[in-house]
Each structure stands twice: as C-alpha cells, then as structure tokens.
Amino acid sequence: MNAQFNLLNAISEGACITDSQGNIVFWNQRLEYWSGITATALIGKNIFETFDKFNQQHIKMRIDMLKENSVPIVFSAQLHGYFIPCSLPDGSLRIQRTTLSLLDDHEHILITIQDFTEYIRVNTKQKAINIRLKDELQQRQNLEKQQAQLISAMNQAAESIIIVDQSGHIEYINQTFSKETGWSQDDVLNKKTYQSLHAKKGDNFKKQIKATIRSAKAWQGRQKIKRKDGSLFIASISIAPIVIDHESQVQHAVIIQEDISQQLTLEEQYRNIQKREALSTLVGGIAHDFNNLLAGILGNLYLASREVKELPKTAERLKKVQIAANDAADIVKQLMTFSHTEKVEEYDFPLDSFLKEINKVIQHTVPENINFTLDFAHEKYSMHGNADQLQQTIVNIIQNAVDACQKQNNPTIHMRLNIFNPAQHPEICITHPKLRTGEYAHISIQDNGSGIPLTHQDRIFDPFFTTKQMGSGLGLATSLGVIRHHNGVIEVDSKLNQGTSVHIYLPLKSKNIIPNDNPKELLQEVHILLVDDDALVRETCAEMLESLGYKLTLARDGQEAVEVFKEHSEKFHVIIMDMIMPRLGGLEAAHKIRQITSDIPIIFATGYDQSISIKGAKKFENSVLISKPFHPHNLQEIITSFLHQEQ
Amino acid sequence: MITLTIEQIDILTEFVNIGIGRAAASLNSMINHHIQLHVPKVCLIQKERISHHFPEDFQDISSVNMQFSGEFDGNAVLIFPKESAAKLVSSLTDEPEDSPAMDELKIGVLNEVGNILINGVMGTISNMLQATLNYSVSDYIEGDLDKLLDIGDQENDSILIAETIFKIHDLNVKGSVALFFHVTSFEALLQLLDKEIAA
Amino acid sequence: MAKILVTDDSKFLRNRTCKILNSDIHEILEASNGLECMQIIKSKSPDVIFLDLVMPEMDGFEVLESIQEKNINIPVIVLTADIQEGVTERCMQLGALAYLNKPPKQDELLAALEYALIR
Numbered sequence: 013m014n015a016q017f018n019l020l021n022a023i024s025e026g027a028c029i030t031d032s033q034g035n036i037v038f039w040n041q042r043l044e045y046w047s048g049i050t051a052t053a054l055i056g057k058n059i060f061e062t063f064d065k066f067n068q069q070h071i072k073m074r075i076d077m078l079k080e081n082s083v084p085i086v087f088s089a090q091l092h093g094y095f096i097p098c099s100l101p102d103g104s105l106r107i108q109r110t111t112l113s114l115l116d117d118h119e120h121i122l123i124t125i126q127d128f129t130e131y132i133r134v135n136t137k138q139k140a141i142n143i144r145l146k147d148e149l150q151q152r153q154n155l156e157k158q159q160a161q162l163i164s165a166m167n168q169a170a171e172s173i174i175i176v177d178q179s180g181h182i183e184y185i186n187q188t189f190s191k192e193t194g195w196s197q198d199d200v201l202n203k204k205t206y207q208s209l210h211a212k213k214g215d216n217f218k219k220q221i222k223a224t225i226r227s228a229k230a231w232q233g234r235q236k237i238k239r240k241d242g243s244l245f246i247a248s249i250s251i252a253p254i255v256i257d258h259e260s261q262v263q264h265a266v267i268i269q270e271d272i273s274q275q276l277t278l279e280e281q282y283r284n285i286q287k288r289e290a291l292s293t294l295v296g297g298i299a300h301d302f303n304n305l306l307a308g309i310l311g312n313l314y315l316a317s318r319e320v321k322e323l324p325k326t327a328e329r330l331k332k333v334q335i336a337a338n339d340a341a342d343i344v345k346q347l348m349t350f351s352h353t354e355k356v357e358e359y360d361f362p363l364d365s366f367l368k369e370i371n372k373v374i375q376h377t378v379p380e381n382i383n384f385t386l387d388f389a390h391e392k393y394s395m396h397g398n399a400d401q402l403q404q405t406i407v408n409i410i411q412n413a414v415d416a417c418q419k420q421n422n423p424t425i426h427m428r429l430n431i432f433n434p435a436q437h438p439e440i441c442i443t444h445p446k447l448r449t450g451e452y453a454h455i456s457i458q459d460n461g462s463g464i465p466l467t468h469q470d471r472i473f474d475p476f477f478t479t480k481q482m483g484s485g486l487g488l489a490t491s492l493g494v495i496r497h498h499n500g501v502i503e504v505d506s507k508l509n510q511g512t513s514v515h516i517y518l519p520l521k522s523k524n525i526i527p528n529d530n531p532k533e534l535l536q537e538v539h540i541l542l543v544d545d546d547a548l549v550r551e552t553c554a555e556m557l558e559s560l561g562y563k564l565t566l567a568r569d570g571q572e573a574v575e576v577f578k579e580h581s582e583k584f585h586v587i588i589m590d591m592i593m594p595r596l597g598g599l600e601a602a603h604k605i606r607q608i609t610s611d612i613p614i615i616f617a618t619g620y621d622q623s624i625s626i627k628g629a630k631k632f633e634n635s636v637l638i639s640k641p642f643h644p645h646n647l648q649e650i651i652t653s654f655l656h657q658e659q
Numbered sequence: 660m661i662t663l664t665i666e667q668i669d670i671l672t673e674f675v676n677i678g679i680g681r682a683a684a685s686l687n688s689m690i691n692h693h694i695q696l697h698v699p700k701v702c703l704i705q706k707e708r709i710s711h712h713f714p715e716d717f718q719d720i721s722s723v724n725m726q727f728s729g730e731f732d733g734n735a736v737l738i739f740p741k742e743s744a745a746k747l748v749s750s751l752t753d754e755p756e757d758s759p760a761m762d763e764l765k766i767g768v769l770n771e772v773g774n775i776l777i778n779g780v781m782g783t784i785s786n787m788l789q790a791t792l793n794y795s796v797s798d799y800i801e802g803d804l805d806k807l808l809d810i811g812d813q814e815n816d817s818i819l820i821a822e823t824i825f826k827i828h829d830l831n832v833k834g835s836v837a838l839f840f841h842v843t844s845f846e847a848l849l850q851l852l853d854k855e856i857a858a
Numbered sequence: 859m860a861k862i863l864v865t866d867d868s869k870f871l872r873n874r875t876c877k878i879l880n881s882d883i884h885e886i887l888e889a890s891n892g893l894e895c896m897q898i899i900k901s902k903s904p905d906v907i908f909l910d911l912v913m914p915e916m917d918g919f920e921v922l923e924s925i926q927e928k929n930i931n932i933p934v935i936v937l938t939a940d941i942q943e944g945v946t947e948r949c950m951q952l953g954a955l956a957y958l959n960k961p962p963k964q965d966e967l968l969a970a971l972e973y974a975l976i977r
Contacts, residue, residue, distance in 0.1 A: 070688030074775070077681065081782030083725075083794050086774040090767030091689070091751070109767070111796050135763050143759050666870065673868035673939075676912060677960045680939030687942040696912050696940050698867065787961060856870060 026096070026108070026125030029115075032079060034059045034066070043125065046098035046106060059123075065095045075112060078121065084113040089128035096125065107132050172247075172269040175254070178225045180205035183264065192271050194240035206267060209238055221251060221265060228253045228262045237269065245273045281443070284470065288492075295475055296351035302344045304546065307641030309337050311552030314644065318559065341641065346486045348639075349401070350475055350493035360521060363393040363453065366403070367429065373407055374427075378414055382423045389430040393453065393520045397498040402518070405491040409457050409514050412487065415480065416461025416512060426458045432517055444501045444517070451520040452500075458513040464506040472504060538651060539563045539583050543573040543601065544590040544617070549640065553588075556644050562651070570596025574604045581608050586651055591618040602632060613654035617642070661817055661845060663703050666856050674784050675699045675821040675836065682779030683825065686772065690751055695826040699836075704818050706839075710805050712820065716740040717835070721765065721801045723773020727781060729792035730851070731844035735781050736837045737773040741801070743832045744769055750827045770799040780821065780836050788851040817845045860975055863887045863904040865895040865921070866937070867913045871960065875908060875937065878964050879971065892916025896924060904932060906974045909954075911938040911945070922952035933974040937962055 017038040020027040026046055029038035035058050039051035060067045066075075071087075078085050087095065087110040098106040109126040166173050172189035176182055182200045190196055193209070206221060224231050230252040237247045248270045253262040313334045320326045367388050378384045395402075410425065417423035432454040434441050441448050464472060471477045473492045478485035495502040499519050506512040540562050544550040554564045565584070567573035570593055577584065587605065591598040602614050614635040636650055663671070676699055683694040704712050721744035723737045739747065748768045749756045758764075774797045785792045819838040824831060840848060862884050866872045869890070876886050887902055889895040893916045898904065911918035918936060925934065933955040938945070946957045956970045 070685060073688060074685055074778075077685075077778060077782060081778070081786050082792070083778040083782045083785075084774075084796050085778065086771050086797055088767030088771040090764050091771055113794075113796070116793075132763070136760075139759055139763065669868050670870040673871050673960075676868070677939040680912075680941050680960070684941045684943070687944075693942060693944055698912055698914055 026098075026127075028059070028096075028123040028125070030059050030121050030123065032119055032121065034061075034121075036062070037120065043096070043098075046125075046127070047096055048099070063096050065092070075121070078112055078114055079118075082114040082118070084111060086111050089126075089132060095123075098127075100129065104129075170270070172267075172271075174206060174267040174269060176206050176221060176265055176267060178222070178263055178265075180207050180221045182206055189269070192239075192245075192269075193237065199240065221267075224251045225253055225262050225265050228255065234272070237271075245271050246276060248272045288473065291475060292351035292493075295347045299344050299347040299351065302340070303348070303640055304549070306337060306341050306344060308548040308552060310334070310341065310641045311549070311556055313337060315552065315555050315559070343486065346490040346493075347475065349497070350486070350489045358397050359399075360394050360396050361399045363395055363520070366395065366399055369399070370403055370406055373403065374410060377407055377410055378425065379418070382414060382417065382425055384425045385427070387426070387428040387430075393431070393451070395453070395498075395518060396521055397518075398494075401494045402498065405494045406455065406457070406516075408487045408491055409516075413457055413459035413461065413512070413514075416463075417459040418461075420460060420462070422460075424460045427456070428458075429453060429455045431520070440501075440503065440515075440517075446499075447501065447517055452517045453520050455516040455518070456513055457516075458511065460511040463508040463510055463512055464504070465508055469504070469506060537561075537563060538585045538655065539565065540651070541565050541567060541573060541577060541584045541587045543567040543570065543588065543593070543598070545569050545593040546590070549590075553642065556642075557647070560644055560648055569593040570598060570601025570604075573601050577605050578608060581612075584609075584612065586613045586615065586654060588615045588617055588647075591616055602635070606632070613651075615647075615650060615654075661703065661849070663701075663849075667849065667852050668701050670852055670856055671819065671821070672699060672701045674787055675701060675780055675823070677787075678780030678783035679776065679823055679825075679836075680779070681783065682776040685775045685779070686751075686827075690827070692750075692827060697824045699821045699823040701819065701821045704820060706818055709818060709837075713804060713835070716742065716833075718804050719802075720744075720804050721769050721799070723770055723777065723797050723799050725774070725777050725781070725797040726795040727792045729785075730790040731792075731840060731847045733838060733840040733844055735777045736839065737776050737834060738804070738837060739769070739832070739834045743834060744801075746830045747772060747827070747832045747834075750830060750832075765801075766799050770797055773797055773799065776834070776836060780838075788848075788855060790851060819845075859884060860905040860971075861885045861887065861902065862906045862908065862971070863889060863895065863898055863902070864908045865889040865892070865913075865918075866908075866910040867891055868910075871910070871937075875962060875967065878962070878967050892918065892921040892924075895921050899925070899930060899932065906971060907932055907934045909934050909936050910960075911936060911940050911949075919948070919952065922949065922954060926953045935970045935974060 017027075017029055017040075020029075020038065020040045021042075023040070024042065026043040027038070027040040028036060028043060030036050035056065036054050039049075039054045041051075044050050054062065060072070065071070074085050077083075089107045089109045092108075092110065094105055094108045095110050096108070098108070100106060107128045109128050111124045111126075113122045113124075114120075115122055167187040169186060169188055172192050173184075173186040174182060174189060175184035181202055182204055183202070185195070185197060185200060195204075195209075220231055220233075230250060232248075232250040235247055235249050236244045238244055250268045252266050252268075254264040254266055255262060313330060317327060317330045317334065320330060371386065374384070374386075410427070413425045417425065430453075432447065432452040434448050437447075468477075468479070473488050474485075475489040476485035477489075478487075492502055495516055495518070501515075501517040503515045504512065505515065540557060542550060542554055542557070542564055543566075544553065545568060550566055550568070554566055558564055565576060567576050570589075572595075573587070573589065574596065577587070587602075589598040589602055593601075596604075598616055598618075602616070605612060605614070611634055614632060616632075616635060616637040617640055618637065634654070636654075638646065638650065676696075679696060679699060683696055687694050710718070717738065717740050719741050720738045721741055722739070725735045727733060727735060744765065745756045745761065748754070748761065748765050749758075751768055751772070752764055754760055754764060777797065781792070781794070784790070817840050819840065821836045821838070822833075823836065824833050826832070862879055864872050864875050864879070864886060865888075866875065867890050872888050872890070876888070879886060887898055887904055889898050891913050895907070895909065896916070899907070909918050909921055916924075918938065922934060922936075925932070934953065935956045935958065936949045936954045937958050937960055939960040941959050949957050955974055958966050958970060
C-alpha cells in the first residue's frame with residue numbers, strides 16, 4: 013500500500029494520504045522531520061482524531077465537498093496557520109498552506125503541506141521596513157512641504173515682511189516688500205540697513221531696531237517709508253525679536269510693514285460719508301417741518317389770492333409773499349434732494365437731446381468774455397432719471413466755474429462729455445469700483461479759475477457752506493444729492509490758482525428710448541377721499557381741490573378712512589392718503605381699502621422721509637407717491653392720468 | 660457565434676446559484692455571519708469583448724484562477740474589484756482595510772475564498788451534469804482585467820460570466836465567476852446541459 | 859391527489875421538482891416568483907407549497923412572512939440553494955414545515971410531501 017506513494021518522499025513539501033474516512037495511509041519523510049512523529053506511529057490512525065484542527069465543523073464540511081465533487085481545497089496559511097503542529101527550533105510553529113485533493117481513485121485524499129514560515133516572516137519583516145521607510149519619507153516630505161508653505165505664505169502675505177540682523181542689515185524680504193517699495197532683493201540684501209529706508213536723519217526710530225533686539229521686546233508704530241523712486245508712504249510697522257531656543261542672545265528681528273496710506277484715505281472718505289449722512293438726516297428732519305408749514309402757507313396763499321381779486325394792492329403783496337414762499341419751497345426742495353428725501357419723477361431720455369437742451373441754457377449762463385468750449389461725443393445713448401434735476405446740476409456747476417474764472421486773464425471753461433472708459437482711468441475706479449461695470453457718461457467741466465483752497469476742499473459738498481456773499485451754500489450739496497440719486501459719481505479736482513475740474517459720471521442705458529407725453533384733461537365729476545391727520549393740510553387741500561372742481565370727502569386718519577370707504581365704496585374715484593397718521597397709518601389703511609375695492613387709485617402723500625414710505629407704497633399697483641405741499645396743477649395731472657388709465 | 664437559449668441560461672443560473680449557496684455556507688461557517696445571496700446574472704460573451712462587459716470598478720481586479728479538464732476543458736476565474744476584495748478580506752480577518760498587513764493577507768485569504776467559490780460553482784456543475792473533471796490548485800493574481808484574463812489561446816474562446824453580489828456585515832461585495840471554455844469544450848457543456856433539460 | 863404549488867424562478871428546477879412529484883397523481887401548479895406564488899395561493903388555495911428562497915421580485919422569506927401574517931394554513935416546504943447555518947432556523951421560525959437543500963433528491967422530496975399531506 014505504502015510503496016506506491018514513496019515518490020512523495022522526494023518532494024520538499026509535507027505530504028500525507030488518507031482514505032476517505034481520514035485514516036492515514038502515508039506520511040512522508042518531510043512530515044516526519046517537521047512534526048517529529050514517525051510514519052510508523054501514525055499510519056492507521058485517523059487524521060481527524062489525531063489533529064484537532066481537522067476536526068472543526070467547517071473544515072469537515074469542506075472536506076466532504078471535496079469527496080463529493082473532487083475540486084481541490086486550499087487552506088491558506090493566512091487564515092488557518094497550520095493543521096499539523098510542527099515545531100521550529102525557537103519553539104514557534106511552522107506556518108503552513110494546506111491543500112487537499114482527491115486522488116483519481118476517489119478513495120484517497122492527498123494532503124500537501126507547504127512551509128510558509130519563512131515566506132511570511134520575510135514578508136512581515138519587509139513590510140515593517142517598508143512602513144518605517146514610508147514613515148520617514150512622509151515625515152521628510154511633510155517637513156519640506158511645511159517649509160515650502162511657510163515661504164509661500166510669507167511671499168503671499170499682504171504685508172511686507174523683512175528680517176534684519178542686529179545691526180539692521182536686511183537679510184530677507186518677501187515679494188510684497190519688493191512690490192510695495194520697488195526695492196528688489198539684490199538692492200537691499202546685506203547692502204542696506206532697514207533704517208536707511210526711512211525718511212529723516214536723526215529719527216529716533218533708527219534706534220528702535222537695535223533696542224528691540226537688545227531688549228527682546230516687540231515694538232509697534234507708524235513711520236514714513238521711502239520707495240526706490242523716492243516717493244514716500246505711511247506704513248504701520250511692527251518689529252519683533254526672533255527668539256531661537258538654543259541661542260542665548262537675540263540676533264535677528266522680523267519686521268512687518270504695511271502700507272496704510274490707502275487705509276488712511278479710506279478712513280478719511282468714510283468719515284466724510286458719515287458726516288454727510290448725519291447732515292442729511294438733520295437736514296431731512298428740518299426740511300420736513302418746514303415743508304408741512306409751507307403746505308399750509310402755500311395752500312392758504314392760493315386761496316387768499318383768489319379771494320382778494322378785488323383788492324389789487326393786497327393781491328400784489330400776496331403775490332410777493334407767494335413768490336417768497338415758493339422760493340422757500342424751492343430751498344426746502346433742494347435740501348430734500350440733498351438728503352434723498354424727495355421723490356422725483358424718473359424716466360428714460362435720450363442723451364443727445366438732453367445735451368442740446370443744456371447747450372441752450374448755457375448760452376444764457378456764460379458771459380461773453382469767457383472762452384467757453386464744448387466737446388460732446390455724439391452717441392446714441394439714453395439715460396434714466398430726472399433730466400430737469402441733472403440739467404440744473406450741470407448749470408450750477410458751470411455757474412460756479414463762471415464765478416471762479418471771471419476775474420482771471422483769459423478766462424476759459426471747457427466742458428466735455430464722452431463715454432467713460434475704465435481702462436483709461438484706473439485711479440478713479442479704485443475709489444469708485446462701480447465705475448468698472450456698466451457704461452457711464454463722463455461729463456467734465458474744467459475752468460482756469462482761482463481754485464479751491466485745500467482747507468475748503470473737504471467741505472464744498474456740505475450744505476450751507478459757501479464762499480459767495482449771496483450764495484445759499486446749497487448748489488454743490490444739491491448737485492451731490494442729485495448725482496448720488498442717479499447712481500452716479502461726482503468728484504472735484506482743484507488746485508489753488510490753477511483751476512478746478514468737476515467730473516460727473518452718470519450711468520447710461522444702451523438703448524435709445526423716447527419718452528412720451530401724457531394727455532391732461534379732466535372729463536367727469538370726480539369724488540376724492542382725502543385722508544390727513546393735520547387739520548390745516550386737510551382743510552386747505554380740500555378747498556384747493558374743490559376749487560378745481562372735485563368733490564371731496566374728508567377723513568382724519570386711516571381708521572376713519574376705512575370706515576367711510578366701507579360705507580360708500582362705489583362712490584369714490586380716487587383716494588389721497590397721508591402716510592403717517594395716528595390710529596391707522598396710510599399703508600395699513602390702503603391695504604384694508606384695497607380689500608374692499610382692489611383697484612381704487614391711491615395717491616400717497618407725504619412730507620417726510622419718503623425712502624421709508626416708498627418701500628411699502630411700491631408694492632401697491634395703481635398708486636403714486638407725491639410730496640407735500642401739493643401743487644394744484646400737479647395733483648390735477650395725476651388724478652387725470654389715473655382716471656384715463658381706468659377707462 | 661454561440662448564443663445561449665433561455666433554458667440554458669436558466670439552468671446555468673440555477674447551477675451557479677446552488678454553487679454559490681454552498682460556497683456561502685463554507686464562508687459563513689468561517690466568519691460566523693450570514694451572507695445574503697442574490698440571484699446571479701449569467702451571460703455569455705466573446706473574449707475580446709471582456710473589458711467592455713465589465714464596469715469601471717472591474718478594471719483593476721483581484722483574481723483566483725483554477726484550471727479544469729476532462730469532459731470539457733477550461734479555466735474558472737473568480738474576479739473581484741480590488742475594493743470588494745479588500746472589504747471581503749477585511750470582514751474575514753477583522754483586519755482593517757488600510758492595514759499594512761493587508762497585501763500579505765489578501766494573497767492567502769482571497770485564494771482560499773476563490774477556491775471555495777469556484778469549488779461551489781464548478782463542483783455543482785460537474786455534479787449536476789455528472790461530468791468528471793480534474794482541477795489544478797488555485798492561483799491568486801491581481802492587476803489589470805485585460806491582462807489577467809488573457810487566458811487560453813484560441814481567439815474565439817467563449818466566456819461564461821456569472822455575476823453575483825453577496826452582502827457580508829452590511830457590506831456589498833461584488834464578484835464575478837468567469838468560466839473560460841474552448842469552443843469544442845463549450846459545445847460539450849451545452850450538449851450536457853440540453854440533455855439535462857430534456858431529462 | 860393533492861394540489862401542489864411549486865415556486866422557483868428556475869424553470870429547470872421547477873420541471874425537475876414537478877417530475878418527481880408526478881403530475882399523474884397530483885395537480886401541480888407553478889409560480890416563478892413570490893408575487894405569483896401569493897396570487898395562486900389566493901386563487902387556487904393549494905394543499906402544499908414548495909418554495910425557493912433566492913428569487914427576484916419577492917423572495918421566499920417574504921412569502922413566508924406574508925403567509926404567516928395572513929394566517930394562511932398551508933404547509934410550506936422550503937427548497938433552497940442557501941444552505942448557510944441559520945437559514946433553516948429562520949425558515950422554521952417563519953412557519954415552514956420542512957427545509958430541503960437544492961438540488962432536491964427524489965426520496966427527500968417525496969418524504970417531505972408525504973409528511974406535509976398526512977399532517
């Protein structure tokens with residue numbers, strides 16, 4: 013029996029043969045050597061009983077499958093370790109791969125055992141070395157990466173970074189420093205001391221670096237720095253000693269230098285804006301009170317002048333009062349323009365006809381002794397806004413120019429309009445980034461007049477600031493209001509005794525849209541519900557409207573208005589509604605009224621802070637917001653246009 | 660070109676199903692965790708189309724290969740996408756997937772798993788068809804699908820693919836058993852199948 | 859003479875099972891998935907059900923659950939390739955009467971049928 017398997021003694025693997033029941037029939041010499049058990053001792057014994065590991069349920073199951081379908085079975089060294097314990101000299105067990113195959117007679121099972129000990133040991137060792145190498149490599153890479161990151165971070169820092177030695181010699185500069193100052197590495201490294209980049213000799217700052225290094229204490233301050241081209245800028249500077257653990261003395265310092273001139277300018281600008289906002293709030297408040305008073309004055313004047321037709325002298329006086337009151341109303345209006353509290357009519361208008369109109373006006377404004385030139389680009393553009401206001405603004409500025417240069421020899425005013433090209437004027441785009449996008453018309457008015465003293469330049473846009481004896485001080489303030497309202501920019505560039513240039517940038521619409529006129533006619537009897545909490549406004553306004561032929565019903569506040577409207581909703585054609593009233597405000601009342609009649613035209617009237625009121629009113633279709641005091645003619649127009657729409 | 664009839668696909672699907680079931684029982688007893696089985700998808704493709712047949716994740720694979728000969732000759736190959744292979748080994752050994760010992764473990768463990776699966780599938784086919792087959796001991800290789808499957812020498816080799824998914828520990832392990840047959844051998848297999856269908 | 863429902867997605871195995879069960883003696887109904895199986899249970903109320911586990915659409919476990927839920931009192935013999943530990947137990951918990959490995963052997967199948975019919 014044994015003899016036919018003797019060939020298996022020649023192989024370098026362990027080999028064992030059992031019958032289908034697991035009884036050992038052959039045990040090769042390699043296995044004798046490995047296990048220390050002789051073939052004689054084993055033959056005839058059952059392998060499942062002799063070696064526990066074969067006796068596990070799942071192993072037996074697979075061996076059963078082998079008997080059934082004769083597909084060889086592999087038990088990996090990695091999952092099973094060993095089946096037949098074979099000790100090594102060091103006491104550990106050989107790791108084995110065990111393969112079971114069914115012999116052709118389907119009666120015997122060949123178990124071959126490969127020694128994987130060395131293979132796994134070498135592999136494990138190799139793996140450990142690999143892991144260590146990989147770790148070291150990774151560490152080195154991390155270190156290099158950190159270093160590269162540090163350098164790139166220093167170069168990309170928004171601030172200039174300089175490292176100096178104890179005598180102030182520059183050892184390192186980052187790219188920002190070169191960009192900011194124009195000094196290259198070659199210019200400064202080891203050749204210049206940082207102090208020499210500063211403006212004044214004998215400046216105590218010079219000692220600062222040495223002091224910082226000596227005392228190992230940081231320092232911070234502001235200093236003027238000289239660029240390579242000689243120009244100066246203000247920098248915020250901090251000097252910190254570089255402390256290295258193993259060095260007993262500080263040898264180097266790091267300097268962080270930041271150009272803050274732009275920041276200072278911005279701060280200045282911000283302060284100006286704040287100042288103007290504050291002024292605008294103050295002015296808006298005063299204008300509101302005046303406006304309400306003027307509403308009463310003008311309304312009553314209108315009525316009084318109708319009543320005194322038989323007294324020509326009184327009528328004359330009243331007319332003078334009316335003129336003065338109208339002037340006052342104009343000033344209030346300008347103040348409101350300045351403070352953004354006035355709602356103006358806005359529409360699209362073509363640029364060329366706007367310019368034509370201005371040209372006409374200028375003919376009357378500029379005296380003949382002044383050499384006036386006009387240079388208009390003829391472009392097919394239109395603008396959006398209020399042409400009257402813009403025209404008034406430009407005329408104001410030209411008037412200023414006339415005043416400034418009238419007494420000069422050879423006085424000249426040059427006005428130019430062209431389409432703004434941001435690429436040609438990068439400096440203005442920095443202070444006004446919005447000019448970079450969209451199209452703008454650039455209007456410049458340049459004179460060779462006396463110029464504006466530096467001390468005045470900050471205040472020229474303040475209301476009531478004037479150098480003229482007869483000036484109201486509202487011209488430029490209003491101009492600023494108008495331009496800002498049109499989303500434009502106004503800048504003044506002036507040098508004493510050389511002249512002033514005013515630059516206006518106004519957004520353009522690319523399409524040429526022609527505005528159309530509305531017909532104005534009153535056809536039928538119109539019933540108006542007038543709502544205002546101010547008795548004076550209510551009564552004078554009612555009388556005025558009645559005199560125009562309207563039928564009036566009055567309400568003292570929103571609550572009363574809603575009640576009145578509920579009762580006779582069908583008889584009203586238009587509602588004139590004050591915005592701010594006790595009990596129920598204008599907008600809330602309008603909501604309730606619209607719930608009853610959804611399309612009744614509503615004229616919201618207000619004398620105060622329209623920007624707030626408008627937000628809500630805009631949501632109302634078929635409504636309009638007008639400011640007090642009303643001009644009878646305007647009101648009539650609005651009412652008529654509503655009724656036309658309705659038809 | 661050889662195509663499979665619906666009946667042939669049906670019977671092969673069932674054989675693979677039974678075979679995988681047996682393999683699952685073995686695996687299950689090794690890991691003490693139920694393996695959820697799905698109906699395998701069986702199809703026949705031409706060898707040159709093999710890389711078109713498999714999705715992207717099957718291009719880089721772990722494979723176990725076992726030759727068989729007898730009434731029909733061919734190669735049984737089990738292929739796992741690398742990711743599935745790693746999941747499988749990890750769940751069989753409790754070693755994390757990113758463990759440095761993984762490469763080492765993979766070779767032995769996947770060889771054994773492949774052996775079990777091919778054992779189940781080939782054993783069932785040969786048993787059911789009462790065909791006598793001889794087998795080589797299985798081999799583990801990993802790499803490119805194209806290169807690994809460059810098995811057999813005839814261009815018009817037919818490859819029977821049985822795709823299966825098993826879930827272990829809520830992990831989806833995808834694997835395919837690919838059986839490569841020479842044309843004559845494949846015809847022999849089909850004849851045996853038809854005989855079984857007719858019986 | 860009994861009404862027997864054989865449920866398996868493999869036509870080959872259905873045929874094989876049916877052949878063993880012998881249609882001369884019994885009325886044999888076939889279903890190729892769990893859904894069909896449930897429909898036939900409802901419409902034909904068979905005496906015994908042979909049920910595969912791994913099937914598309916509705917698998918064998920779901921059929922067992924549904925039968926248990928609906929309180930249908932028909933003996934079910936599970937026939938499956940899934941021979942993993944625990945599967946038998948789960949089938950029995952779900953009310954299966956017997957559990958046979960695939961491919962079913964003739965004597966096992968007939969013994970199970972007899973067992974189901976005499977209960």
